[in-house]
Amino acid sequence: MSDTPLDEEKPLRERIAANPRPALKWLLGAVVLLALELGAVVGVVIKLLLTVARLGPLAPNPVAAALASAGEAAAGIPTLLSRSLIPNDGFQPGGTGAWTGTFLGLEPKYAWLIRVVLIYVYAFVWLGWFWVGYRWFREHYRYADWTPRDDVVDRLRGHRWGQFGFVLVLTFFIMALFAPALGPTTVDANIQNPYTHYTEYYDDETETLQNVTVGTANLGSTSQGAGGQNVGPWTYDDYKRFHPFGTITNGKDLFTYMAAGARVSLMIGLVSLIVGAGIASILSMLTAYYKGLADLATVVASDSIQALPVLLVAILASAVFSGTWLANLYNGAVMLMVIFSLTYWPFFWRALRGPALQVSEEEWIDAAKSFGQRPRTIMRKHMLPYVTGYLLIYASLTLGGIIISVAGLSYLSLGITPPTPEWGTVIASGQPYVATASWHISLIPGIMITLIVVGFNAFGDGIRDALDPESEGGGSDGGEAAIAGGGGA
Known part of the structure; x- marks a missing residue:
């Protein structure tokens, strides 16, 4: 451990100012990596802002018009891993010989494959650079030589099943993030x-x-x-x-459809998780701190929602709100976000209730109260870090379920409306051809959904075992009880 007294610890920015070289080296590397995809990054930011602007008044929006013009300008910014730099569209004069219009005159499938490989290499380089940044932070800017987080990271690095899930999840995230460049067409x-x-x-x-x-x-x-x-x-x-x-x-093209559908599914899943988990985190700390009537009211509300099957509620809500202004926002994506946020928060709250009640009875919480700390400060500084680990576990296990639910609703024509790509829609369209030469239409999306769900579950298992080593292999009832949202202390 460091010899520096705790009361003399400096804020991180002051530690960086005292020794800026490692931080500047990491920042320079990040800037170089970001510059390779500057056009795509600017385009994504502008597209997000444009989506928010269009959710405003239905009348002509000057902000949306300005953002649309900026988006056109951003399209001209050089991007290394782009379709324009590594094209796979072209033709072959006479049906033989070199191709015209493709990258280096290669056959389109090889030009496309080069672009895909480079995109995934680029993403994994970013991942490695973040790891380097974490190691440099531990070496140069952290006072403690060891923290419990180090053991969590080390256990996760040795968890093969969790690493397998992480690779699958990362592959899915990269497909969603780089969907415009990964597809053979747009x-x-x-x-x-x-x-x-x-x-x-x-x-x-x-x-x-x-x-x-x-x-x-x-x-x-x-x-x-x-x-x-x-x-x-x-x-x-x-x-x-x-x-x-x-x-x-x-x-x-099915691959283009799948890549764009991955982006839609991921956006719905992440927004639903953030909103639902945010509601559950706030309620778990409030009910654990105040108990009594607050806890009872939340129990009644959550049990009322959990008594209904989530998918059945989603189907009913989708049918009721179809054709309304809510269903028209982003072709039904916003409606699904609202539905899953409101139906999944009780599951998150149940998972966090037990750990929150447990930590609320600890001695350091009583000490913080005796020193006159405000309830909000106690919840934020002493209770939230404790329940965050359980939140990460349950979130990783839930995201796969949301993706399946979105696909199921789209399969029933109750989710995302065409022409916006969604995996369930294409599975439904290919179902009559499963036993024919066109088996790929339904089988490939079905396999991908299965792999994604397995990946999230495996990654969740890895996070659980890393945070609570006693739960590894299911040998401890304590970890399982916490995940299931057990009772209080």
Whole structure:
């Protein structure tokens, strides 16, 4: 441990000012990595601001117009891992030889594969750089030589099942984050507005270069199982467009659909978790601190919600609010966020209630009260850090369930409305063709949903065992009771 007395500890910014070299080195590396994707980062920020601006008045919004203009300008900012720098669209004159319009004249599937590999390498480099930053923080800026967090990190590093889940979760996050660049084509061109975009192909019969709308090309590239109408995984269609996962029933690219759908599912899941977990965290600390009537009222409210099946409530709410202004916000995504936030907070509260009640009876809480600390300060400084670990465990286990629920509602045509991509919608469209040559339409999304849910569950198990080593392998009832939201101390 450091010899520096606790009452002489300086704020982090002062420690960095006293020894700025490690922080500046890390910041410089982060700036270089960020600069490689500057155009994409600026574009995402502007798109988020534009979405918020459009949720305002229905009248013409000058802020939205300004942001739209800024978005067009941001599209011109160089981005290393972009479709424009590593293109996979092109044509092959005469049907043989080098390709025109692709990266280095490579075959489209290889150009696309290079871009995908580079994107995932870039993401894992960022992950490694964050780890370097954490190590430098421990070495140069943290007073304590050891904290309980170090043991948590070390246990998680040795937890193979948790690491497997982390890799799956990270793969899903990267797919959602880099969806515009990962797809062999764009959502706007191939899915949302196919008749306003064009694609070039070489016509072998006339030996000329032809130009056709993407919508027309999609109609000639459908996968409907019978009569030779199928474009399977890792193949080209008649217009020499490469499809890593094949096409769906209307000829649109399945991989592009899946990548964009991952972004929609992740956004709904994360927002629902943040809102629901925020409500549960506040209520868990309030009820644990004040007990009595506050705890009783929350128990009644949470039990009333938990008595109903979540999916059934979501189906009912989706049906009731369909066609309303709420269902039209972001093609139904906002409605699903509200539904899952209001239906999942009781589960989070139940998971946090036991740990919150337990910590509220500890001696240091009584000491803080005797020193005159305000309840809000006690909850924030002494109770919240204790329950945060349990919140992380339950959040990782719940996010996969929300993704399945979103897919299920979309499968029933009650979730995200077309043309916005969602995994459940494409599974429903491909169900009649499961036993045909177009099996990929439903099977690939189904496998991906299964892997994502397994990944979140495995990662949650890893976090649980890292935070509470006695629960590893299910050998301790204490960890399981906390997760299940057991009673108080």
